[in-house]
Amino acid sequence: MGKPVLLHSLLLSGLLLLAVLDVSLVNADDPYRFYTWTVTYGTISPLGAPQQVILINGQFPGPQLDVVTNDNLVLNLINKLDVPFLLTWNGIKQRKNSWQDGVLGTNCPIPPGSNYTYNFQPKDQIGSFTYFPSTGFHRAAGGYGAINVYQRPRIPVPYATPDGDFTLLVGDWYKTGHKALQASLDSGKSLPFPDGVLINGHSQATFSGDQGNSPATTVLLQIHAGKTYKFRVSNVGLKNTLNFRIQGHTMKLIEVEGSHVVQNMYDSLDVHVGQSVNVLVTLNQAPKDYYIVASTRFTPKKLVASGVLHYTNSKTPVSGPLPAEPSYQLHGSMEQARTYRWNLTANAARPNPQGSFHYGKITTTKTIVLSNSAPLINGKQRYAVNGVSYVNADTPLKLADYFNIPGVFSTSSLQTVPNGGAATVATSVIPTSLHDFIEVVFQNDENAMQSWHLDGYDFWVVGFGSGQWAPAKRSTYNLVDALTRHTTQVYPNSWTAILVSLDNQGMWNMRSAIWERQYLGQQFYLRVWSAVQSLANEYFIPTNALLCGKAVGKSH
Incomplete structure (x- = not known):
């Protein structure tokens, strides 16, 4: 395995966690963090091998945001790259505030040598989320990090306070630089298979509770036998599902992207691109060192990143082979996904039971069926939704909508059911109304795993199935305790169904979380609109909003 190096994950001791939470007690208003x-x-x-990456404040991965629900985050981002840049906040709902979403449909990119100040709240959310670059193919160069949102002190969570809190950002990685990868995509080629998998920026790591500015050292919290620790695992990779496991230990699943879940035990967990899970691990094994493993799933070649879980009283180093990935494959992974259930007795970020909103008894106002495909358009590889491959406009769609600028996007190019026609390109938007309650079916007729994300929302994942979806499949939906999340997998030659309450006005990106597919067109925007323009529905345009394209010179 070679000599392991320090795993750069933020470790919160009990005292540090209390210090974070106490901030909200000092001021009755929602506090500000700058x-x-x-x-x-x-x-x-x-x-x-040396390669160019994107650093934030000199760090790779970037700084970890540890905040409390409803904190106001004021973040000044200074771009010292040679190209425009944006960050997006993966899973943060941006209530009434798509102006801060950080994607090219809502924000002008930050020019080189300039800055932009984001101002947003993780409103009524708790859980593990991430941020990453949304411009170009920057995501392949890093610039990602964790957002950990803690509950307010008076909001109970359905588990005892863990003895420590670890964040693990796992994902596949290329040795080739992001500019070369982007040029390859622009030329019409698909990406090759990745070169490795990283855990917090390393392919091998020691996970012993050490934390410092270098692999040297300062111990903030040792991992002790008999203690229980929280592990926050997020797949920040580009294209592959990863399986996470800890040698000799079981994991109790407690939270998925802000939803408390029924606390089942697992030997390993499949974490798809863009997804986050939280588990509790009790150190109840013999005092020695154990492997931590993240490896690619459903791929002919296996890529593996490994770490070491170190008991403080261990005198025995890790030995033997790495723990093998689970024997179950696609069907077994789907069955595992079906075991994820909402904990209806637990509180959410607000002091009310999560099950008080009876999603399964609400009549849907619209059904949207989305079929992904991989067409060649003008001889080049593209990816499409219902036959339409998305192209970015030079003017953010949100600005075009606000300033009534015509010709920027189309609300008629993308149909809400597959039509089987020849693939086309468009800046596609599906119009919806505020307070619609919609059913969305992701139909995957390809042999590749899919992962879909919706900005500004979480949604109920009510069904998975093989083959073709049909209305009769609704009889298999979980309409009682399906969990809410912001990213869902769709298995090869299968379908996934979600329900979404469109209670967040704005222009919201629905996209493939697999970044090659997003970059080459597997995305579109939902325009959630109301004729009543009011602060009760949506915030005003920020006074510092950047203007570009056809919005240059407009007054705001």
Whole structure:
């Protein structure tokens, strides 16, 4: 395995966690947290060879945001790259505030040498989320990090306070630079298979509770036998599902993207691109060192990143082979996904039971069936939704909508059911109304795993199935305790159904979380609109909003 290096994950001791939570007790109003982040290039060797990556405040991965629900985050982002840049906040709902979403349909990118100040809240949310670059193919260069949102002190969670809190950002990785990868996609080629998998920026790591500014050292919290620790695992990769496991230990699943779940035990968990899970692990094994493993799933070649879980009283190093991935494959993974259930007796970020909103008894206002495909358009590889491959406009769609600028996007190009026609390109928007309650079916007729994300929302994942979806499949939906999340997998030659309450006005990106597919067109926007323009529905345009394209010179 070679000599492991320190795993760069933020470890919160009980005292540090209390310090974070006490901030909300000092002021009766929602507190403000101020950050200044500088984005630069840097050279590091994640897979052993030097390569250019994106650093935030000199860090790879970027700084971890540890906040309390409803905190106001004021984050000044300074772009010192040679190209425009944006960050998006994966899973943060941005209530009434799509102006801060950080994607090209809502924000002008930050020019080189300039800055933009984001101002947003993780409103009524708790859980593990992430941020990453949304411009170009920057995501392949890093610039990602964790957002951990803690509950207010008076809001109970359905488990005892853990003895420690670890964040693990796992994902596949390329040795090739992001500019070369983007050029390859622009030329019409698909991405090759990745070169490795990283855990918090490393392919091998020691996970012993050490934390410092270098692999040297300062111990904030040791992992002790008999104690229970929270592990926050997020797949920040580009294209592959990863399986996470800890040698000799079981994991109790407690939370998925902000939803408390029925606390089942698992030997391993499949975490798809863009997804996050929280587990509790009790150190109840013999005092020695154990492997932590993240490896690719459903791929002919296996890529593996490994770490070491170190008991403080261990005198025995890790030995033997890495723990094998589970024997179950696609069907077994789907069965595992079906075991994820909402904990209806637990509180959410607000002090009310999560099950008080009876989603299964609400009549849907619209059904949208979305079929992904991989067409060649003008001889180049593209990806499409219902035969339409999305192209970015030079003017953010949100600005075009606000300033009534015609010709920027189309609300008629993308149909709400597959039509089987020849693939086309468009800046596609599906119009919806505020307070619609919609059913969305993701139909995957390809042999590749899919992962879909909706900005600004979470949604109930009510059904998975093989083959073709049909209205009769609704009889298989979980209309009682399906969990809410912001990203869902769709298995090869299968379908996934979700229900969404469109209670958040704005222009919201629905996209493939697999970044090659997003970059080459597997995305569109939902326009959630109301004729009543009011602060009760949506915030005004920010006074510092950047203007570009056809919005240049407009007054706001």
